[in-house]
Amino acid sequence: MRIATWNVNSLRVRLPHVLDWLGTHDADILALQETKVIDADFPEEAFTELGYHVSFSGQKTYNGVALISRSPIHEVITEAHALDDPQRRILGALIDEVYVLNLYVPNGSAVGSDKYDYKLTWLSAITQTVAELTKKHNKIIILGDFNIAPEDDDVHDPKAWEGSVLVSDAERDALQNLLALGFKDCFRLFPQEEKTYSWWDYRGGGFRRNHGLRIDLILASEALAQSCSICAVDKEPRKLERPSDHAPVVAVFE
DNA sequence: ATGGTGGCGCGGCCA
Numbered sequence: 326m327r328i329a330t331w332n333v334n335s336l337r338v339r340l341p342h343v344l345d346w347l348g349t350h351d352a353d354i355l356a357l358q359e360t361k362v363i364d365a366d367f368p369e370e371a372f373t374e375l376g377y378h379v380s381f382s383g384q385k386t387y388n389g390v391a392l393i394s395r396s397p398i399h400e401v402i403t404e405a406h407a408l409d410d411p412q413r414r415i416l417g418a419l420i421d422e423v424y425v426l427n428l429y430v431p432n433g434s435a436v437g438s439d440k441y442d443y444k445l446t447w448l449s450a451i452t453q454t455v456a457e458l459t460k461k462h463n464k465i466i467i468l469g470d471f472n473i474a475p476e477d478d479d480v481h482d483p484k485a486w487e488g489s490v491l492v493s494d495a496e497r498d499a500l501q502n503l504l505a506l507g508f509k510d511c512f513r514l515f516p517q518e519e520k521t522y523s524w525w526d527y528r529g530g531g532f533r534r535n536h537g538l539r540i541d542l543i544l545a546s547e548a549l550a551q552s553c554s555i556c557a558v559d560k561e562p563r564k565l566e567r568p569s570d571h572a573p574v575v576a577v578f579e
Numbered sequence: 580a581t582g583g584t585g586g587c588g589c590g591g592c593c594a
Contacts, residue, residue, distance in 0.1 A: 334585075334586070334594085335585090335586055335587080337586090337587095338585095338586070359586095359594085361586070361587075385587090386586085386587055386588085386592090386593090387586095387587090387592090387593070387594095432593080432594055434593085434594085440593095472594095526583085526584080526594090527583085527584035527585050527594090528582085528583040528584045528585090529582095529583055529584085530583095531584090567585090570584090570585075570594080
């Protein structure tokens with residue numbers, strides 16, 4: 326099974342990139358974030374025509390998540406139990422006996438801000454939800470835009486970023502609490518080229534200078550992590566005209 | 580240069 330995550334920063338704008346990518350990469354499951362499209366306007370047929378099933382949870386202007394899957398999508402959830410949140414950031418579903426949880430973790434804006442507090446509360450709530458999922462499912466994949474760089478190796482300039490949002494200790498601790506439920510960061514199961522990132526700021530030639538962060542993650546429950554054979558960032562779509570600021574991350578499970 | 584770039588949607592927010 327080939328599964329990928331991609332923050333597309335507007336599906337309306339990036340649909341050609343996404344369709345081209347699906348056509349050449351033969352993914353079984355693609356998790357999208359920041360679709361920025363309400364459900365009534367979701368381009369469902371563009372995917373069903375290619376033989377995919379789709380599920381989506383969108384809103385106007387901001388956020389929005391979707392799952393594109395070769396196999397049928399069951400047991401959909403769009404909420405964390407402990408959170409009454411109008412923001413559409415969560416899409417979980419059972420696909421071929423694997424529970425897939427697609428997340429668009431809040432950015433957090435700045436350490437100490439209201440948005441930062443919301444991010445930590447949100448992470449706590451999703452961790453509770455995952456704890457519940459682990460009682461029912463053995464094979465779980467959590468993937469998406471985590472808006473957290475797990476380690477300094479995931480940061481182009483750790484000194485410059487030290488203590489700021491996306492790398493702060495409290496955010497990293499929250500991610501570790503989630504991993505502690507029995508998940509592996511698939512990317513780190515394998516030797517990787519140094520300075521591999523998944524997001525580069527549009528500003529200041531971030532991609533050209535490889536000023537990036539690895540914040541798009543694929544986490545697999547231990548039962549599944551054993552069968553993971555590849556996890557890699559595909560930088561190619563970031564080189565296209567009018568790209569998303571994120572690149573897709575792909576994992577293969579045998 | 581008190582920013583920079585991009586999306587949404589038409590002024591300012593969010594990333």
